[in-house]
Amino acid sequence: MLLRIMKNNFLFSIGIIVCSLWIVIALVAPLITPYNYLAQDLAHRFQAPSSLHWFGTDSIGRDVFSRVLMGSRISLIAGLATIILASFVGMIYGGIAGYIGGLTDEIMMRISEMVMAFPGIILAMTIAAALGPSLYNTLLAMAIIWWPNYARVMRSMVIANKENEYVEAAKSLGASHFRIFFNEILPNSVGPVLVLATLDFGNAILLFSGLSFLGLGSPPPTPEWGAMVADGVLNFNYWWIGTFPGLAILTMAVGTNFIGDSLRDFLDPRLRKEL
Amino acid sequence: MSDDIGQDDLLRINNLNVQFRTSEGVFRAVRDVSISVRSGETLGIVGESGSGKSVTALSIMNLVPNPPGETSGEIIFNQQNLRELSLEEVRKIRGNEIAMIFQEPMTSLNPIHTCGKQIMEPLLLHKGFSKKEAKARALELLKMVGIPIPEQRFKEYPHQLSGGMRQRVMIAMALACRPKLLLADEPTTALDVTIQAQIMELLKNLRQEIDSAIIMITHDLGIITEMCDRVVVMYAGQVVESGPLKELIREPLHPYTEGLLRSIPTITKEKQRLHTIEGTVPSPFEMPFGCSFQPRCNYSTSNCSEQAPDLIHVSPDRAVRCWRQVNELGQDNRRVEHGR
Amino acid sequence: MEDNVLVQVQNLKMYFQSESSFSFNKKYIKAVDDVSFELFKGETFGLVGESGCGKSTLGRTILGLYKPNAGKVIFEGEDIVSLKNNRMKDMRKKMQLIFQDPSASLNPRKTIENILNEPFHIHNVGSKVERKAKIKELMNRVGLSEYHLSRYPHEMSGGQKQRVGIARALTLNPKLIICDEPVSALDVSIQAQVINLLEDLQKEYDLTYLFISHNLSVVHHICNRVGVMYLGKLVETGSHADIYHNTQHPYAKALISAIPNTDPDLQKERILLKGDVPSPANPPSGCRFHTRCPEVTELCSQAEPLLKEVFPGHFVACHGVE
Amino acid sequence: GGSKDAATKPEGSDGTKQLIMALDPDYETFDPGLAYEVYALLVLHPVYDTLMQFEDNLDAPIDGIAESHEVSKDGLTYTFKLHKGVKFASGNPLSAQDVKWSVERSINLKGNGAFLTDGIKSIETPDQNTVVFNLKEQDASFLTKLTYNAFGVIDSKLAMENGATNAADASTSDKAKLWFDTHSAGSGPYVIESYTPKVEVVLARNKNYWGEAPYYDKVVLKAISDPGTQLMMLEKGDIDIAFNLGPEHVKQIQNKPGIEIKKAQSMTLTFLLMNRDPKVGGPIANPDVQKAIRLALDYRGMQTIAGEGSITPVAPFQVGFLGTLPPRDPKTAQDIEKAKELMKKAGYEKGFKTTLEVATLAVEGMDLPTLAQKIQNDLLQIGIETEIKTSDIMVALDPYRKGTQALSLWYWGPDYPDPNTQLAFLPGNPVGLRANWTAEMNPKLVELGKKAAVEVDKAARIKNLEDIQKMMDEDSAFDVLLQHARHYATRDNIKGTDYIDLYKINLKNVSAK
Amino acid sequence: MGLLKYIARRLFFLVFLVIGVSLVVFVISHSVPSDPVLANLSQRNIDNPEMVEAFKAKWGMDKPLYTQYFIYVGNLVQGDLGTSIRTQRPVLDDLQDYFPATIELAIFSIIIAIIFGMLFGIISAIKRNSAMDQLIRGISVLGVSVPSFWLGLMFLLLFYVHFGIAPGPGRISPYLKPPVEVTHLYVIDALLAGNWSLARDALWHLLLPGLVLGSFTMGLITRTTRSSLLEVMSLDFIRTARAKGLTEKMIIMRHALGNALIPVVTVIGIGFGNLLGGMVLVETIFAWPGIGQYAYKAAGNLDFPAIIGVSILISINYVVINLLVDILYGILDPRVRYH
């Protein structure tokens, strides 16, 4: 299937290539970085890109290229962790709300709407400011911002599936709520949520980099792309410090979004026929 | 080749083929279909779901989506081959000389325009009516299709109407330009029994009033019996039998038609065990070799699974696609292209 | 009460709330409103009526899938409306449901074998071997082969799926099967196969059917007795002959006359009804049919007619019928 | 700027001369009784006259609105004669009562700067032009303290009309704060014309000013937090002064025409806190380890990061204050071998792991977390593995003040320009206690500190301070890393923009060349 | 009538929302290890217990938590959002100062995003699978993928520093005086004052941040317009329209677009909400004196009255925008009736 889509879709192919590249880089990063990403060399700080330092060096003489490569790991992990955490919470929450329905559903959905209305980034900043910025706190904050999306999708899926006759069939056979929920409804509802989660990966990476740009990620000297761009803003006149990590975020997000965009098209049954 | 076709044919479809290129592969939804309709006549097309009835109707209007659909053959309407006309010319015929009523009244109307506006549209487009004239005519049409308080319905949106009302609006819209040919693709299947009766009655009455030919697509033999002059039976993309209504019902020639007729419970028949056609319609990707109906056929012989039968005339008005008939007719068989 | 009564439905009412729970003035859809009738052992009772008149709701309420607002459903002498969970679960074995849409009624993610195993799992009956044997037997009985067991629903045709649905309904040896439009989604040629199968199974397993359909020809073919519903109410019940040849209620008459007729020589008079079915959320006063009735009188809009026995076993709810 | 060519920056529509300065301000109020932020005096100094003031340097305060002053023999009574005929911007005459009212208001408002008034016993106004302060005890820095806005002279009549009060319960009954934010009631050369938080403060010429009129009609202080942006705008000529530049920024514009780069010694220190409490600091609490750390650090590298002009004092006493020793020689200050020996002596030959806490902010254009990474790097050489923990300054302050940080990076600006303010670092004193460096741990040093606080004789004071520094070089819970340089830049057609730590730039003095 | 009832219901939710949001921030704020007292008193004063007591009393921090919350809600009901610990000004005043800048930028960028997003989406759907379509889809994906803080930096570097064709950060050129505030939206205020050059300057300053901020929403709108239009084009009533003999252009303009825009409206609502969230980053880069920067500072200072204030403001905004979207929905789609 993959190949067939790829053949017909230029953007999708690019996405696949870019993403695979980043995943490979993340896997083998320590082996291919030309320098230790932590090694400081104050004698050679702020070196412009050259054959020695492809992306130049930063304010304490570290090799930006090596740091960008290493940074792919954190970005991927952060994106993955957020999505997993948020979709897990969202699925359970939305599933319960949708299944029980009625007033419970109404109240639960109002609460999730409230979380959605809540300015997420401010929430994240507050949490980070309060608990101290760290990867865990940031991921936690992101998951808190993110789960209602999944809850909503899950809920509507569950509500739609709840009406299905096979659920009624199970009911008429005397199946318990537990069994109905986990055996009949859940397996048929998680698909779209998981798809949404995959498509959301790029957005999670973006949000994470935004937060780490604000200084809310893991502490230095972790090579976080967002934080590196912030360093670039601080050292405005050395364009390479911020440009390359920014490009890294961009390419990773573009890659996942190209895939997501094409998949979205592909998964839409009305559009699929013609792909 | 076919010499017995009268010049009074309003529409003649010759060797229509439609195939779809899908992700699972290519399949032929309509195979070598030839049909003709005289003006003023009502032709019924019956057949199982997926047998290509709608696609045939759509290809008359050149509405088969392309891609994935690929159409070939001749569609001669009013002495013009519609397939050779430019899109612009086809558009002038659509909605004007040929109109169509669709199966789903719920989704076939645009939800964000009022019914009146949608009825007026073809009038403004094809007849060059002024807005005022168009409105007057639209109200007239609404009255004609039996909608009470047309002035109010005119202003309402489709969702404010019941299914039966919507189907009436669809009919009014189709009849707006007094088309010469009306294609009705299962116009009543989505409706309730009593409403279905209303619509059928309406169509019957209108048929006399508007004097257009009608192609009535349905899988309900009852509707065919009540409405049609002639019947075409389709199976797996092919015409398997055609003929005048009464003859065909009394004396079906194709085993499929026969099975179909016998398997329907009716209230006039005595209660007895229903006749069945065993098996299921073949998947379009796995068409059986030879005759498409052969795996389900009680009379099938080795010949049937080896070679596909042609559509042959058994009388000037009747044609059938079956080896049994071929064998009975012996050497006399003639290949025809028009299901008469 | 006669011994051969399997189910007795008494004054059953099932209302749905139409608005969300936050709104102030709640509206009710009276899907089933004060319906009483009986099902006899081994018979097929047909339930006909237009879309939305409450046929499915009635069937499901009898099964206990909905909690009725009022009324009783007495199954073999026991009112199942008041049953507690465990007893209800046992009761479930005796009643089953076959659905209209064969694709929607099978979980797309389970193989046919899993689907058929489900009832055993839920009720924890039979050993693995027994289950397997029973499933095989049923598959054969409904005309499917064993190799279908490992398939998924989407790999089967509509008729085959409906057969699986029927097999599932039979696994626990029920006494009553409610068939909710079991053939209306099927193609004409397949329809007959399924109808024949249902008839055979009835004889073989001594089943009672509540057969819901809006196809009056099918009901005519399969049913011993028929009930005609209109807007949540039962307007006429009686034997097959009563309903088809001695029709009393004007609505039932219209319904029967509306059946398209497959004999080209037969020209019959059709009773056309005015307008559409009113919404069950606010049904007309008096007789609910009075807005469309060709034989309407003044009384009809004021008083609600009760279901009266006009002939032995033939009940009609109409002011115009004595 | 008035003299700027019109092509790059048009004049105000009416031809007024205006100075535009970009900075990353921290001011939150312009109520002289409450303001105590770093940049407060930049705005308030040209608006409110004080009895004493600094002109170009911080050597010794000179008379401000006081014509002359006298200190009694016992050092407890200060008498000030005011200039005659001074009027507030409102036109109200300025009298001794206004001075007394203003100071009393500051005392009673209990704002952040109120501690400067702590030593005052009473204030008397024998006549319209005389103010007398009676102190509780001798205070060598009292005149310096008088330069602060807590002593700024407010037009009491106008202020009271707008809800101000000097009553004892002023901290709750005074309602003038919001008024003061967008208005002023001073006698300085400028008045506050408008204040849009986060955007700008506009100062306009005081038409009733008693002294020599300033050059500019208007001074606009633009809030632009990002140094890169400040730099860009300066290059474009959109602003006249870009005040918050890092050392790296100025490098970029070194040879650009039309720009003058300014560099000055700031009084801000960056230091490493090493806790003395083993319960908090673990191995860090060992004095030998602390000394090892002091020897292990690469001061030259740190100065590179902090930028040209930064130095490393020996102890927490700024170069530029009375009695401060010459700074360390960065070339020889690092001695890894000796440091390793000390580690061995302390029993940590194999090193250990610890956390280095740092607030996320920039000190004089230098990013503290960047410096932390340098320290992390250096400490690795003697086997100390550190994990950096960053947090917002406001969050980090909590454990810092409670003394629960093992190893942390901090900065310090003097409360007032006098070495006495630095005595806080001594054991048993407030900052010392943040490292749990108690008085018992070094009684000798405590003794010296006590003497320094009351010593009035200049030579003795210098000797005393030098002793303290030498002792702290040997044994201290703090390692002073840097005394920063301040980098900023101006368009080259203006003058009077020299740095003075108290005011940053004395806006009264800025004019076109 | 139905609409009014619907609005009343949303407003009822608003009350619930405000209470919820304030409660959440309140709980976070008081369960954190840090202390706003420490954050906002000078080092000297921290050591002075009397000062600390005075400070706590002033901000009501000496009372038990629930009392503090009830006091807060009590004030809230009277429209009093409390006083910012950091700026010592009423939070409401602060918000009034900062919010217009944010709104001005948000409106500008949403307009850009809507215009270009819909245009691109329509073109892309009509020319499905063409090179043009791929290009536009590429751009829209780029739009949703580009980190705004980085794009802002790049824009400034390129257009302001390097080429000098775009204005620098801030709402207006530094040497200009802000217009007399009527609406607090500079462009409009300048126009009201008849000051054309100022209006142009303000508008010009909106360009870069507006583009940066709007890029995400634009991508989103493009994507939605495209897929929604494609979806609508496959619906039955389009076939009906074809059967009537309409030209493709007429079909798109009269039948498809109206229906296709309905989901786009929702996305615009979401996009607007996103804008306000993304403000923190963009405002930081462009020195934009808006609510984002205010919130950033407030969070850093644990200035909880301010954080609650901002959160409530943005939440209300979210609800109001959604309400507007829903109303617009009802206008575009006659099927939607608010019971």
Ligand SMILES: Nc1ncnc2c1ncn2[C@@H]1O[C@H](COP(=O)(O)OP(=O)(O)OP(=O)(O)O)[C@@H](O)[C@H]1O
């Ligand atoms: N746009 C399309 N793309 C691909 N396949 C199509 C398309 N339209 C129709 N088909 C296929 O063509 C075949 C014939 O379809 P058609 O709609 O003509 O059947 P029908 O006889 O009208 O059936 P029904 O009674 O269910 O309406 C079917 O197999 C259908 O799946």
Ligand SMILES: Nc1ncnc2c1ncn2[C@@H]1O[C@H](COP(=O)(O)OP(=O)(O)OP(=O)(O)O)[C@@H](O)[C@H]1O
């Ligand atoms: N779960 C439900 N919640 C609310 N209303 C319902 C529910 N189920 C059915 N209804 C309403 O009750 C009425 C009767 O519905 P029901 O499904 O019983 O009709 P039916 O006779 O089976 O119609 P059909 O022939 O279309 O299947 C309808 O108006 C329907 O909208």
Ligand SMILES: [Mg+2]
């Ligand atoms: Mg069809």
Ligand SMILES: [Mg+2]
């Ligand atoms: Mg039903």
